[in-house]
Amino acid sequence: VQINKLGSGKVTTLARLEPFNPSGSIKNRILDDTEKLNFSTYDETINAQSAIITNDALTLGWHFVVVTYAGFTGTGNPTDFVKLYVDSSLVNTTAIVNQAGYVSMRDLTTKVVISGDFNSGGTVVFQFADKIDNVVLFDVELGQGSITTLYNSGNGTEDMTATVILSTANDSVMRGWHFFGVSYSAPATEATAADGIILYVDGVAIAITATTESGYVSMENNAGNIDIGRAQDDAVGDFLRWADKIDNVAVFSDVLTATEATSDLFTADAAFEVETPYLTADLPTLKFEQSADVMFITHPDYEPRKLLRTGDTDWELQVVGLKTGPFRDQNTDTAKTIVASATTGSVTLTAVGHAPFALGTTAGHSPSGALTTSKSQTGALFKLVQAVSGTSQSIGETLNSTTADAVTTVLAVPKGVTWDWTTNGTWGTGGPSTLVLERSYDAFTTKETVATVTGLANKNIVTSGTEDFADATYRTRVLDGSGTGNVSIQFSIRDTSHIGIVEITSVASSTVATGTVRTTLASTDKTHRFSEGSFSNRRSWPIDVTISAEERLSFAGNVSEPLTTWGSVIGDFTDFKFGSNADDA
Structure with a gap:
């Protein structure tokens, strides 16, 4: 046995005891409250026991412990026939109990318990808390020679614990x-x-x-x-x-x-890290939504980001960059206006009759300021709705049907707006001429045909359509000029309200801010039809994110609009341009 701790109370190494019986038949109890070995025998027939205890306490460390019992002859005391050996040496003991009537050690049915004892309730108690090794029971009384032999075969000593390097x-x-x-x-x-x-x-x-x-x-x-x-x-x-x-x-x-x-076994580039702006304190409120190799991440203090994986070692964390919305409710007070200094590029927005711009701190799109009111408008979008000028609503021009590739002036058609195309006159005389209505999304670096009409002296067209894809420019072109005669072209749009979008880059005062035009403005005229973006350092960023069953990237709540949900255009997770079509944001 190994003794690691002293003063721990009674513990048992070996017992054979009837459960639910407070007495016992054979025990080697180590240690008692004084760290001494004691041994007792029990006669179940008459409920009598005898017990001895060593005179000296055991020391810390491994010990070779042996108890022998020769069997009571009826003369003297039962304890006279019990011997205790420690490290092969017979030790002095004292009898602590010899009950009258004891005949022999008898308990014929109970199993031997190692490192424990049963109490009167049948629960194992007095477990030995240290180590026990090589427990052997003999059916004969061992003598000193046998005990010495057993002790020396174990080299006589044992380390207190396992040897560790x-x-x-x-x-x-x-x-x-x-x-x-x-x-x-x-x-x-x-x-x-x-x-x-x-x-x-x-x-x-x-x-x-x-x-x-x-x-x-x-x-x-x-x-x-x-x-x-x-x-x-x-x-x-x-x-x-x-x-x-x-x-x-x-x-x-x-x-x-x-x-x-x-x-x-090791690949040097196996570990790959991407730096993020998030702090440890931000982790509990980060929200995630994944679509294939793109994971969207939101936090109310940070502009939404997306983690892109294009290879095992090709990862990138990007700002989502919402440039078309969403927006708060449009202003309805005609006394409050905003005017832009230009229609494209970097512009200055000036407010009259109100103070829509938050000065605050200007720390880009990362958290800045302790309170919402101390955060800048930086990063916010502003939508300006303006009337399209007369020259931007329609064009009326004449083309010579003989001149191939002759074109009209282009006309801008915003997404969602309906257009009308009409031709008049007698053209294509002496041979057919063909006209095409073309549109482009890149200033006619590339183009596509929307409608075609071929005239032979008496052929014209009246047609219309809706631009569903994106903001575009349209024109009419003579495809071939086999015939002669002039053709009158009328092309117009029905919606005269144009939507322009500006992203705020800095704030000079509560009424003046600088921004970058994201969608071309209609004019430099003032307008009371404006809307502030829902997301910014001032208004807070989305709290939660998910992708809906109909394939919309959806955001839920921010500090200023906690109960609002925003959904993108179906299939385009970064387009939040509001529209009336079923697949619009």
């Missing part, structure tokens, strides 16, 4: 994912056993400090299981658990070579 890294490991490896090749001499341990971090053998203990022979634990992510602490009997993450654990039956532990 170890290697400790000289430097701390940085935070983040790492590849760890360890190999052990036993040296020729036990004195340098720890030198056979090699530690690898991210494919490199690192500098270590080796600790070797005398008595170490070999790495051996035949009965224990392999624990991954935890180890038992013998001092408290609890487990020391790895609190972080572990992945891809492998145990090899042979010693890894340096090449196997470095280049074969």
Whole structure:
């Protein structure tokens, strides 16, 4: 037995006792309250027992303990026939009880219990808290010679604990994912056993400090299981658990070579990190939604971002960059207006009759300021709805049907707006001429045909359509000029309200801000039809994110509009332009 702690109260190494019976038949109780061995025998037939105790307490460490019982002859006391040996030596004992009527040690049905005892309720108590090894029961009384032989075959001594060698890294490991490896090749001499341990971090053998203990022979634990992510602490009997993450654990039956532990198993670029603006305190309120290799991330203090994966080592965190909305409710007070200094590029917005711009701090799109009111308008979108000028509502021009590739002036058609195309006159005389209505989304670097009409002296067209894809420009062109005569072209749009969008880049005062035009403005005229973007440093950013069943990227709530939900155009997660069509935002 091994004694690690003294003063722990009564514990039992060996017992044979009837459950629910407060007495017993045979006990080697170690230790009692004074750290002394005691042994008792019990006669179940007449409910009588005898017991002895060692005169001296046991010391810490391993001990070889033997108890012998010769059997009561009826003369003297039962305890006269009991002997206790500690480390092969017979020790002095004192009788503590000899009950009258005792005949013999008898308990014929109960099993032997090792390292415990039963109380009167049938519960195991007095468990031995330290270590027990090589328990043997003999059916004869052992003599001194046999006891000495048994003791010497165990070399006479035992270490108090298992011998442990170890290697400790000289430097701390940085935070983040790492590849760890360890190999052990036993040296020729036990004195340098720890030198056979090699530690690898991210494919490199690192500098270590080796600790070797005398008595170490070999790495051996035949009965224990392999624990991954935890180890038992013998001092408290609890487990020391790895609190972080572990992945891809492998145990090899042979010693890894340096090449196997470095280049074969470890890829230098296996660990890949992407820097983010988020703080540790932000983690509980981050929300995620994934679509294939793109993950959308929201937090009320940060502009929404998306994590893109295009390869094992090709990851990028980008701002989503919403440039078409969403927007708060449109202003209806005609006394409050906003005017832009230009229709494209960098513009200055000036407010009259109100103060819509929050000065605050201007820290880009990251959190800034302790309160909502102290955060700048930076990053906010403003939508300006203006009347389209007369020349921007329609064009009426004449083309010579003989001149191939002759074109009209272009006319802008915003997305969602209906257009009308009409031709008049007698053209294509003497041979057919063909006209085409064309549109472009890149200032006619590329173009596509929307409608076609071929005239032979008396052919014209009246047609209309709606621009459903995006803001575009339209024109009429003579495709071929086989005939003669002029044709009158009339092209117009029905909706005379034009939507322009400006993104605020800086705030000069509560009435003046600078921005970048994201959607061309109709004019530099003032307008009372304006809307502030729903998201900004001032208004806060989306709290939650999801992708709906109909393929809309949807945001839920922010500080200023906690009960509002916004959904993108179906199939276009970054387009929040509001419209009347079923697939619009």
